[in-house]
Amino acid sequence: MTDAGPTVAPDDARFCAECGHCVAVCPTGALAHRAQPAAECALLPGGWRSRPEAVAALLKGRRSIRVYQRRPVGRDTLARVIDLTRFAPSGVNRQPVRWLIFYEREQVHRLAAGAIDWMRTAVAGGSSLAERFGLGRLVAEWDAGNDKICRDAPHLIVAYASQQEPTAPAACLIALSHLEIAALPFGLGTCWAGYVMMAAAQSPAVAAALDLPAGHAVHGAMMIGYPRFAYPRVPARRPANLRWR
Numbered sequence: 351m352t353d354a355g356p357t358v359a360p361d362d363a364r365f366c367a368e369c370g371h372c373v374a375v376c377p378t379g380a381l382a383h384r385a386q387p388a389a390e391c392a393l394l395p396g397g398w399r400s401r402p403e404a405v406a407a408l409l410k411g412r413r414s415i416r417v418y419q420r421r422p423v424g425r426d427t428l429a430r431v432i433d434l435t436r437f438a439p440s441g442v443n444r445q446p447v448r449w450l451i452f453y454e455r456e457q458v459h460r461l462a463a464g465a466i467d468w469m470r471t472a473v474a475g476g477s478s479l480a481e482r483f484g485l486g487r488l489v490a491e492w493d494a495g496n497d498k499i500c501r502d503a504p505h506l507i508v509a510y511a512s513q514q515e516p517t518a519p520a521a522c523l524i525a526l527s528h529l530e531i532a533a534l535p536f537g538l539g540t541c542w543a544g545y546v547m548m549a550a551a552q553s554p555a556v557a558a559a560l561d562l563p564a565g566h567a568v569h570g571a572m573m574i575g576y577p578r579f580a581y582p583r584v585p586a587r588r589p590a591n592l593r594w595r
Contacts, residue, residue, distance in 0.1 A: 351375050367443040408534060410584045415539030416501045418575035423505060425453065427536055428574070432507070434532040435525045441517030447525045450508040450560065458506045458573075462499035464556045465549035466492045472552070479548070488545070499545045503573035506543060508560060510568045522569035529572060539577035546571045 351357075358372060368385040379388040399405075432449055440446060452458050469485040480486060491498045500506060509526050511518035530540040549556040550568050560568055 355380065369443040408531065411581070412530060412534060413539065413577075413581045414541040415573070415575070415577045416541055417578045418501065418503050418539070418573075419578050420504070421576060422453075422455070423536075423538060423575060427538075428453075428505065428507075431529060431532050431536060431538065431574075435528045438521075438525045438528040440521035440524065444515060444517050444521065446511040446515040446518045447522050448510050448566070450510060450562070452506040452508070455502075455504050458500050458503055459497070461506065461546060461556070461559055462492075462497055464553065464559050465499045465545055468549045468553035468556060479552070483548070499549075500543060500573055501541065503541070504575040505573070506546070507572050507574055508568055509570040509572075510560075510562050510566050513565050513567045518567070519569050526570045526572055533574060537576060538574055541573045543571035543573050 355376065368383070370383070370386040370391065372381055373379075373383050373386040373388055373391050376388075379391075382388055428451060432451075435447070436445070438447075452461060466489055469480070469489050472480045473486045473489060477485075488498050507526075507529065509522035511522055515521075526542070533540050546556075547568070547570065550560060550571075551557075557568075562568060
């Protein structure tokens with residue numbers, strides 16, 4: 351952008367990532383792009399950045415939800431939340447993230463059961479992971495009727511991408527981070543499904559249950575649903591560890 355308007359260097363066309371910056375920066379919509387028609391690039395509403403206090407409350411109010419209501423989330427609502435993640439940044443605007451939604455509670459439960467089966471084997475075999483992460487305790491909780499793997503969440507969302515895409519791991523994590531914030535205005539809560547990820551990396555049976563397309567890998571999983579309890583206070587956190595240069 352210059353004082354006279356946006357300009358594009360001739361050689362830049364060879365390296366265009368179709369990020370849309372050139373269209374987004376033009377205040378009059380005068381600049382066109384073959385992959386970013388100005389008519390499809392909506393104007394942002396005034397005050398879209400919101401007040402710092404409002405954004406701070408949103409970020410500080412996010413909790414990892416481990417107790418969910420029984421009622422399911424509508425498919426349309428989940429689709430709207432995931433749709434917002436399309437605008438998360440990705441390396442060179444590659445947008446490699448793909449989504450797998452285990453929608454039925456029974457599906458989520460079976461996936462958790464598969465993780466438990468792997469944990470039983472890991473505990474019996476004296477795996478170092480079993481001791482480090484207390485897998486025996488998780489198995490005992492499961493046998494007592496307590497799901498500590500997926501927390502009886504009604505739904506589970508998995509982010510995956512092509513194994514040939516080097517930007518995929520970071521892109522999936524960024525998209526999932528956007529997802530858990532995007533879920534808040536819909537009254538939803540989320541929690542990272544770390545045990546599912548661990549089992550998927552260690553258990554062929556759990557990996558098969560994900561049934562990803564050939565040549566793709568999972569890079570993150572998240573439980574989602576309506577929280578059973580509200581959290582009216584912000585717990586304390588350690589001060590940010592800063593180094594200035």
